[in-house]
Amino acid sequence: MQIDPVTFAFELINFLVLAFLLQRLVYRPVAASIAERRKEITETRAAAAEKLALVDKRAEELATRDRELDALRETIFAEATAAAATERAKLIAEARADADAERKRVQAMLAAEREAALGWVREVTVEKGVEVAGRMLLELVPDAAHDALVRRLFDVLAAHPELREQARPDETVHVDATFARMPTKEQSQALKQLLEASVGSTVRVTITEDERLGAGATVRVRDRVFDASVAGQLEILRDDARHQLAREHA
Amino acid sequence: MMTPHDWISIVSIVTAGFAVAVGSIAPAIGEARALTQAMDAIARQPDAANSISRTLFVGMAMVESTAIYALVIALVLLFANPLLP
Amino acid sequence: MDAMTPQVWLQLGPLGLTETVFVSGALTVLLVGVGAVGARIRAVREAYEVLYEMVEGMLQEMVTVDATPLVPLILTQWLFILSANLVGLLPVIASPTRDLSLTAALAIVSFGAGHVYGFRAQGMAYLKHYIEPNPIMLPFNIVGEASRTLALALRLFGNMVSGEIVGGIVVSLAGLLLPIPLMALDVLTSVVQAYIFGVLTLVFTASAMQVAVKKTVPETPTPAGSPT
Numbered sequence: 001m002q003i004d005p006v007t008f009a010f011e012l013i014n015f016l017v018l019a020f021l022l023q024r025l026v027y028r029p030v031a032a033s034i035a036e037r038r039k040e041i042t043e044t045r046a047a048a049a050e051k052l053a054l055v056d057k058r059a060e061e062l063a064t065r066d067r068e069l070d071a072l073r074e075t076i077f078a079e080a081t082a083a084a085a086t087e088r089a090k091l092i093a094e095a096r097a098d099a100d101a102e103r104k105r106v107q108a109m110l111a112a113e114r115e116a117a118l119g120w121v122r123e124v125t126v127e128k129g130v131e132v133a134g135r136m137l138l139e140l141v142p143d144a145a146h147d148a149l150v151r152r153l154f155d156v157l158a159a160h161p162e163l164r165e166q167a168r169p170d171e172t173v174h175v176d177a178t179f180a181r182m183p184t185k186e187q188s189q190a191l192k193q194l195l196e197a198s199v200g201s202t203v204r205v206t207i208t209e210d211e212r213l214g215a216g217a218t219v220r221v222r223d224r225v226f227d228a229s230v231a232g233q234l235e236i237l238r239d240d241a242r243h244q245l246a247r248e249h250a
Numbered sequence: 251m252m253t254p255h256d257w258i259s260i261v262s263i264v265t266a267g268f269a270v271a272v273g274s275i276a277p278a279i280g281e282a283r284a285l286t287q288a289m290d291a292i293a294r295q296p297d298a299a300n301s302i303s304r305t306l307f308v309g310m311a312m313v314e315s316t317a318i319y320a321l322v323i324a325l326v327l328l329f330a331n332p333l334l335p
Numbered sequence: 336m337d338a339m340t341p342q343v344w345l346q347l348g349p350l351g352l353t354e355t356v357f358v359s360g361a362l363t364v365l366l367v368g369v370g371a372v373g374a375r376i377r378a379v380r381e382a383y384e385v386l387y388e389m390v391e392g393m394l395q396e397m398v399t400v401d402a403t404p405l406v407p408l409i410l411t412q413w414l415f416i417l418s419a420n421l422v423g424l425l426p427v428i429a430s431p432t433r434d435l436s437l438t439a440a441l442a443i444v445s446f447g448a449g450h451v452y453g454f455r456a457q458g459m460a461y462l463k464h465y466i467e468p469n470p471i472m473l474p475f476n477i478v479g480e481a482s483r484t485l486a487l488a489l490r491l492f493g494n495m496v497s498g499e500i501v502g503g504i505v506v507s508l509a510g511l512l513l514p515i516p517l518m519a520l521d522v523l524t525s526v527v528q529a530y531i532f533g534v535l536t537l538v539f540t541a542s543a544m545q546v547a548v549k550k551t552v553p554e555t556p557t558p559a560g561s562p563t
Binding site for chain 1: 341350351352353355356359360363366367370371373374380383384387388406407408410411414415431434435436437439440441443444
């Protein structure tokens with residue numbers, strides 16, 4: 001039960017020595033390597049954090065690039081859309097122009113056809129009109145007309161003394177006279193006298209009958225023809241009508 | 251014939267017995283209460299079981315020290331009685 | 336009585352070297368040897384590192400001051416007391432902690448450590464804690480410190496001796512096999528007492544280190560209360 005001073009002193013020293021030796025030989029190196037390990041861990045963590053930051057930065061860069069590419073894509077898309085719109089508009093315009101041209105062509109063709117048809121109608125109209133006019137003329141006053149026309153022919157012949165200028169006195173001039181119906185003796189005689197007076201030389205008249213003239217007569221002296229027949233008048237009328245219509249539609 | 255030394259021995263032995271007996275009752279009750287409280291606390295907060303049981307151990311050892319003191323007194327009376335030569 | 340008065344193994348003139356001296360000396364040599372050799376073997380050293388870090392964590396959990404400088408002291412106490420307690424389980428050899436001289440020496444070391452660390456942490460301001468909360472308390476403070484140091488020594492000593500005595504009585508009464516459960520209990524007591532000695536030293540030392548801080552931080556988590 002007593003405290004033995006020797007043992008007490010020894011134990012005091014013993015424990016202190018033990019603590020000192022353990023501190024020197026065990027705790028300090030162990031603590032040092034723990035500290036080293038912790039430092040290493042910290043450094044590794046720092047390095048890892050650094051790398052993480054780097055990765056983050058890289059990711060950020062990639063994201064930025066991504067965004068840029070997106071924007072670029074948008075731009076290209078917009079440009080392409082605009083170009084497509086332009087192209088489409090151009091194509092549409094071209095197609096419209098083509099269609100217009102086609103329509104115009106067709107319209108022209110139709111107009112030409114119509115024109116042709118109209119021309120044909122005109123022609124027919126003129127023909128028929130002239131025919132109807134001639135027929136009506138002949139139907140209504142055949143004899144009066146015939147006589148009037150012959151008289152008029154004579155008037156014309158009398159009014160053309162210049163036929164004489166070409167005449168040679170010893171020559172016999174052949175004259176062809178065509179009548180719608182055979183003239184009377186007086187008429188033939190009158191004609192022969194009138195011609196001789198006009199031409200100024202001997203005249204031999206060859207008289208032929210041609211019903212196609214309708215009424216009136218024609219006389220050919222050398223290269224000149226004096227026409228006072230319904231057919232001839234109708235021919236003139238027809239030509240006039242034709243010319244008139246052609247002028248109007250030109 | 252009883253000498254004074256004999257009386258001292260008798261009284262010392264009896265006192266040592268009482269010292270241990272009484273000195274162990276109180277710490278036993280105290281320890282039991284501490285234990286029940288600790289069990290209660292652990293049941294309520296199982297998460298803190300580690301810290302509670304560690305504190306309980308230390309506290310119990312402290313309480314038990316009281317009993318140990320009684321034992322030391324008893325031992326002194328029995329084996330190192332200053333009144334006996 | 337065998338259990339309480341260690342045998343003198345070697346008498347050098349007036350100096351009687353008891354069994355305690357030899358056994359504790361042998362333990363010192365053993366611990367230092369194992370420690371020093373183990374620290375040179377890589378695997379063992381790494382185990383040491385794990386243990387050291389674990390101990391450091393445990394100690395740091397219990398106190399608010401920086402426990403790092405206290406680790407060597409507490410760890411040495413644990414190792415020494417634990418091995419000294421357990422060596423008593425071997426036949427022939429008696430536990431050195433059954434000697435009040437040894438436990439008193441350990442308690443004095445603990446007491447001294449409180450002052451050394453207190454001075455190191457606060458300088459002369461450390462002495463002020465004797466007159467806290469006011470100078471009238473000076474004697475009480477001194478008695479308190481002395482009594483808790485005494486209590487440290489007596490607690491370890493009493494626990495070990497009581498185990499030994501009870502074991503001896505049971506052996507003498509009941510024969511060979513019955514003491515075995517008691518020896519198991521002894522193991523528990525040995526571990527717990529070693530643990531408590533170290534923890535109390537830690538708490539005292541830490542409180543000595545943070546007297547000045549105590550005012551601003553009223554709640555100081557101490558696992559053990561003030562000793563009786």
